[in-house]
Amino acid sequence: EALVDGDRVDYVGEIAEHEKAEFLGNAAGLLFPIDWPEPFGLAPIEAMACGTPVIAWNCGALPELIDQGVTGFVVDSVDDAVAAMPVLLGLERRQVRVVFEKRFSATRMARDYLAAYMRLIGIQEARAS
Template sequence: MDNTYSANILTLLNIGYAYQRQDQFDIIHDHNGYLSLPTANFSKTPVVMTIHGYFGVNEKRIFENLKNPYLVPVSKAQAASAPNLKFMGNVYHGLEMKHFPFSKKPGKYLLFTGRISMEKGVHFAIEVAQYLDIPLIIAAKLDSAVDAPHDVSYFKQFVEPKLSDQIKWVGEVNETERNKLMSEAMCSLHPVTWPEPFGLTLIESMACGTPVVAFNLGSIPEVIENGKSGYIVEDVSSMIEAVANILKIDREYCRKYVLNKFNVKNMVDGYE
C-alpha cells in the first residue's frame, strides 16, 4: 500500500465502520473534518462535528452546502473566518492538568514545539534566540520528503544551517518528555505566520507554568492573556522585547489561568 495515502484510507474505513453502527448511538461526535462529510451529511443520527482546521475557500464552499452535521468551532476567530456557516456555539479545548508538571522556577532556555514548517515560523524563533543569546530547544516533528517536500526544503534552507550547541533540534518527543521540556523552559515561542484556529501547545505550555510569546494572528488573543500569561506581539522585534521581559510573568498565574479557562469541565459543558 502506498504510504502517501494509507493513513487516509485506513481512516475512511474506520469512519465507514463507525457510521454503520450509528443506530447504536444518540449522538455522534466527529473530529475527522472533511473526511467524514460523505457519511456525516446523510447520517440519521445527529452528528456534532468539531472543526480543527482552517477554512480556506474550498472548505467554505463544501461546508456551506451541507445540511448536516452540526458544526462546532474551537475558537471565535475560526468561526469569524467562515461567517456563512451555521455554527453551534464555540468550544475551547480543555486539559487534564494532572498530565502537566508545574515548575515555579523558569529555566534558562527557550522552547519551540509542534511541527517544522514555514507557517509555524521556527526560523523566527531561531532569530529571537540568536539575538538574545539564549539557548533554544526545538522539539518538533519534521515530516518525510514524501509527505511534506516543502517542509523538508524549508528545514534544509532555514533551520538546519542554524543548528548549533545553542540552537538544538531534538526531533519529535513523546508527551512526557515534551511536558518536562515545557515546565522547565523560560518561555515557549509561537511565531506562527497563519491564522491558527487554536494552538493547543499554547495552553499546554501555560499549564506547566511556562508563559508563551506569540504573533498576533488567528485565535492567539483568545488563548493568551496578554501581559499576564504571556505576550502577544506583532513581529520579531517585539518578540525579542517580550522575551527580554518574560521574567515579569507570574508562572503560577499561567497555570491558574489555564485551570480556570481551559479545563475539561468547561469543554464538556460547552458541548452539552
C-alpha cells in the same frame, strides 16, 4: 538553522507525548511564531498547562488564548518578540497555570458543554449547578 549553535539554541526535534510536560515545564517560555490563521493553538495551551508563558504571533486565535502580560504576549514582529522576552521571563508561572485552569481545563470544558446542552434543551443554567 544557522542559529542552532548547541549552546543557546538547540534543535530538539519532535517531543514524544510522555516527554511534553517535563520539556515544556522546564522551558523559560514557548515561542509560537505561526504565520497562518491557527484556529486554536494547542501547543500554547499545553505550555500554559505547565505554567510556561508564551510569545505568539498575532495571527488566528492566538490573541484570544493569551492574556497579554499574564500568560504571555501576542506580538506583531520578531523585534516585538525579542522585546517581550525580558518581561516574559518575569511573569509569574503559577499565575500562568491558574489562568490555564480557569480557561482551558477539562473541568471548564465539561462545564461549558453541559451548560450549552442544557440551554439547547431549555433547562435553566441555575438548575444545573
